[in-house]
Amino acid sequence: MDLLYLLDLTQSLIDGVLFGTIYALIGIGFTLIFGVMHKLNLSYAAASIGAAYLSLIVVSAVPAPVVYVASALLGGALGWLVYLICFRFVPINNPLATLMSTLGMLLAIEELISHVTRGMPQNFPAMFASSNIEIGQFFLRGDLLFVFALGCVAMVALTQLLQRTRLGLATRAVAQQPIAAQLCGMSVNATNANTFVIAGLLGGTAGAMAGAAIGVLSPLMTLPLTVKGLVVTVIGGLGSIPGAIVAGLIVGGVENVFQFLRGVAERDIYVMLMLFAFLIFRPGGLFAAPGGRD
């Protein structure tokens, strides 16, 4: 194990952790929806990628930063749409039906993307792609740093939204005690819809970040993002946002390290085995969700 090997290993860890903010955002979205509705939204990653695709409509007319904002906003709109179609009219205590309806939505979004783009991957504008920061022997890729920074901004914005606004207060109230929240006059339907919009904003950002980091957008990205997002949610602890953040960075770093060690074909085996290890030793996740009745 010579120095060069160690340097390469650390470099992959750094790159992976920076990329991991994408997984962290997707994980936050899953955990947000699960925390409030106790249901899983399988179409979340697909809607995020879809929002990034939609933002490409304006890519030739506006400077690159606006594309990212557009992707976030469109993600919010798509999130509201998913709530309306898949969750609003399904009986509240039937999680299996929403599992299937969101699965149908996932398939529909993937197919729609493939149809509209004729299956061709679309280039996504990356920012700071050509600038790198050198710290000693290590490179911090410019585009990955931008992705990381964007992710941090999104997480901070989310925390502020949840802690400091009435909307965030309503979301947390419905998550902890839906019946008591209703007694206080909060509309559970409206709050759930708002939660989906918030998660969708995050998802749109994540989709844009994924496009920026990888360079292209492709419908093949939706399924791996969904699986990794679910892994992140579970490792971080269901319903826990700091858990999702930490777990996202961990999964991103570990994934890249295993890719360096064993190649891309076996990388996911080890990520899944890591998930199993977490499930055996810490089934509640890194940060078990705060108490409160189901």
Added chain:
Amino acid sequence: MDFYLGLAQVIGIHTLLGLSAWCVLHTGQVSIAQGGFFAIGAYSAGMLTSMWNWPLGPALGAGAALAGAVAVAVGFPALRVKGLMLVVATTAFAEIVRLFFFNLQWRVQTPSGLVGPDGSLGFGGIRYFPSNGWSTFEVNVLIWALVAGVMALLWWLDRSRVGTLWRAVGEDELAAQSAGINLTAAKVSAFGIGGCIAGLSGGVFAHYATHIEHNNFGILLATFAVAYPIIGGLSSLAGTLVAVIFIQGFLLEGLRFLGEWRSLLFGALIVVVMLVRPNGFLSRALGVNWGRARRTTADRTPPESGSLYRQ
């Protein structure tokens, strides 16, 4: 005619997959791992007949047994998690199995050349059916005989004490435990039997497809396996068959005339079905009540609301 026979084969195999998921869903666990057991059964049965010239029956049995054993082994740690975490854990397991077979390379020399799984190129040359003169119709008879057998077995289990235990665990785990039911035994037995059935169907799939590769056993297949019982209604066995015919026959094949729009409608129609009948096709009486002699409260309320997503 061959087209319809081929379609019948696909429907039969998917019905077996759906039935294996039905077992596990009955105890309140959503398991995306059925695709993994399907793959294990497919690869092992295929390897036994093509590489070591086993006859079909023992090969299918060995494939099913191996898949069942792995299911029991996976079932024990699966008890530590419930609900969504089980979904993710089983998804992870299915991915591990798929990637394992993606990387598996094991070829032996037979009189007809090198045969065996070849990593990413897949596993071809499972020529048991063609070289023993089985026609498509005879394969169909085999598949549907297996479907009938498995349905009869599950119907009998459902009516017996085992089925009652499974339903009790599925409805409310805490109450079942308080009544003295061994949760471990119920869940692991359901997992194991589901794994056996999935392995059996995988073995037959490998033989009629003659070439299998890791892409055939992805998460989508496993999600379909779970979708069939949910869409068909968990309270009746025939519901799974109806759902498979609906999805494979109607949605995938029957809408072929729509051309490009078919795949778009596929997901949308699943959403619509879930909105219109969230408990599944055969959950409320359509006039016929197969698979269950008496209607219980399980038909009126969603079956796993009590235990599925509780932490």
